[in-house]
Amino acid sequence: MARYFKEQDIDEFRECFYLFARSGHIKSMDELTVIMRSLGLAPTISELASYLKQKGGKMTFADFLEVMHIHSRVENLPKEVVDAFKAGDPSRKGLIPARQLRHMLQNWGECLSVKEVDRIFREANVTNNSMVKYEDFVKIACAPVPDYY
Incomplete structure (x- = not known):
């Protein structure tokens, strides 16, 4: 190897x-x-x-x-996730409402818990009423989990 x-x-x-x-x-x-x-x-x-x-x-x-x-x-997870966001972004602005992102994370694929989404949002400085730059969010969300969790 x-x-x-x-x-x-x-x-x-x-x-x-x-x-x-x-x-x-x-x-x-x-x-x-x-x-x-x-x-x-x-x-x-x-x-x-x-x-x-x-x-x-x-x-x-x-x-x-x-x-x-x-x-x-x-696996190239960050690229795959950004491509998925781009496919659902007809305006090509690179933004998604935080509430919509929360819904997706909790209800699609391997669903995350409310607590897990809260941790990710806290780490990415996302509030429920904000717009999220999905490329920046993906970089944070796909980073290795720090030891302090």
């Missing part, structure tokens, strides 16, 4: 892997979810289940590197 990632990236992956998979193996979807999302990726529940199933329900660090390689090749 060294041919796919820089040594610095592998070190970061290793540190995160062993922080959450203390036994040296990922044994649950929860562990895999936390590790991948901590590294800035946003796999879906079905993707996570598939990765774990392909590895027989138990994943070593080498297996995890393979999964990271496969997933990082298919």
Whole structure:
């Protein structure tokens, strides 16, 4: 896997892997979810289940590197989200009402809770009555979760 990632990236992956998979193996979807999302990726529940199933329900660090390689090749989440916003922005102003954004986050796809949306809005300095520049919002929302949450 060294041919796919820089040594610095592998070190970061290793540190995160062993922080959450203390036994040296990922044994649950929860562990895999936390590790991948901590590294800035946003796999879906079905993707996570598939990765774990392909590895027989138990994943070593080498297996995890393979999964990271496969997933990082298919995911460019910020671009995908901005493209989706652009598709729903006929005026091409780059803005969306905060109330509409809240509704989308709580009711579409993998629905977020009110508390999760409140945290994201707080981090992005969004109020319920404001207009949101969706490109800026996506950069903040897709950033890795800070340690203090």
